[in-house]
Amino acid sequence: MRGHSLHVTPTKIPGLVSISPVHHGDHRGYFCEVFKDGWFRENVADVTFVQDNESLSADVGTMRGLHFQLDPFAQGKLVRCIKGALFDVAVDIRHGSPTFGQWVGVELSAENGQQLWVPPGMAHGFMTLKPDTMIAYKVTAPYSAENDRGLRWNDPAIGISWPQSVDCILSDKDKKQPMLADMPAYFHCHAREAN
Template identity: 45%
Template sequence: MPAETLLTASDQPMAGPLLITPQVFGDDRGFFYESWNERRFRQDLITAGLPTAEAEGLQFRQDNHSRSSRGVLRGLHFQLPPEPQGKLVRCSVGSIFDVAVDLRRGSPSYGQWVGATLSAENHQQLWVPVGFAHGFLTLSDDAEVQYKASGFWNRDCERSLCWDDPSIAIDWPLQQAGVTTPLLAAKDAEAPGLQTLLSAGEVFA
């Protein structure tokens, strides 16, 4: 599974998130690929610079599956300690624009974002490590998204970041999704901006 570092809006590589492209075997009957291989995933993390001990200690605690209609935006979500979550995200039906925002206060890319289109056609996956907010916009009529999470869901740790915070300026492909304003859950529509989260101490060290 080749993995590549993504670039920010200012064309700088962001340490942490990885776009993973699996090897797909296909013919006129259909296709086959490994959507998850623990050994290869850990090697991707180590190759990208994660310490070996940390990569080998990573475990996934639960798998999640969502279905969304065109123009739905889910996010930006994250969990604080003691139950933070890293997420390995893929889209098995339709297509989405998937985004990770760096919330690591000491990071050179703090407050910046990276994004990638994940689809049933390209089979790509986005690794969103602990320390990042995650969200996606549905580009197709319907999309089914699965992700592995490294921590259990914990209501007390769960937080949201405003999807259109101007200080982050995510370039959401709303026109491609066919909407001018995305469809949001109430908690996402009311989510605070990055500065509010920082003032409340609700970002990562």
């Protein structure tokens, strides 16, 4: 297996990237590398992942998010879908960033194998597109209930174009998250980080 086994595609938000693995296959199936620590540190972000998480959403239209954690437990997340399909979204909530309040959405599925790297300072969420969808993600900090925060999934000032606009299944917690304009300035972006 020669050449690069993972490809990075930048998005309009600095630091937020899509990662695509190369599948090596034949009539039996395929093999692919989905994560390499050294490669990730060199090509995406020099971070240490401390935990792997997985969740199952039974119904189409299940919405989880938009979530983030405050320092010192701010999380970077490397997200992929291992069963089904989902629309994965990150919103830049770093005050001073040229892309503050902007969002990026990527369809992640078991078929396409794509991943999304969501650095700290972003609110993250997803909506399922198929039944029994499973998401798996690495995080750079453990869960902290004290530092757990959220942003309203349908804030009109952000204007995320979710694939489903009706019959969205939300937790009570996510129905009550604040709008971006009502949130304190939890994260700040310095000029060097914006490039």
